[in-house]
Amino acid sequence: MAVLNITYNGMSADYPLDVQVALSDADVKRIAVEVVRAGGLRGLQVPNLPDTAFDNFVIDRFDRGERIYLRPKVPFGSLSCDCECECES
Numbered sequence: 001m002a003v004l005n006i007t008y009n010g011m012s013a014d015y016p017l018d019v020q021v022a023l024s025d026a027d028v029k030r031i032a033v034e035v036v037r038a039g040g041l042r043g044l045q046v047p048n049l050p051d052t053a054f055d056n057f058v059i060d061r062f063d064r065g066e067r068i069y070l071r072p073k074v075p076f077g078s079l080s081c082d083c084e085c086e087c088e089s
Contacts, residue, residue, distance in 0.1 A: 006032050006041060007071040008053070013041035022065060029054040032070050 002017040015035050017023075023031070032054050039045030046053075060069040 002066050002068055004028065004032065004035075005067070005069045005071075006036065006044070007069070008036060008044060008046075011044050013044050015041055017068070023068070025059050028059055028068060028070060029057065 002019060002023075004015045004017050006013060006015060015032075017031070033049055033051060035041060036044055036046050036053075037049050039047075054070060056073060057070050058073050060071070061067070062069070
């Protein structure tokens with residue numbers, strides 16, 4: 001059994017996936033949208049979550065696909081900033 005960890009709006013939770021086939025990235029994102037909409041994760045329910053909510057998220061797979069992480073893109077090791085603020089990037 002695989003475990004899908006979803007990080008959204010600063011919260012992170014695990015969801016057990018009872019699947020016997022390899023899931024594509026699109027499958028993982030579709031499942032995540034359905035789980036979050038339905039409130040399948042404690043403390044993480046967004047009934048009106050758009051279908052595109054996870055389009056720009058990254059999927060990491062560990063332990064031969066037994067651990068799947070769906071997370072926002074994070075510029076690790078980068079000091080660049082795309083905003084129009086006056087930060088020193």
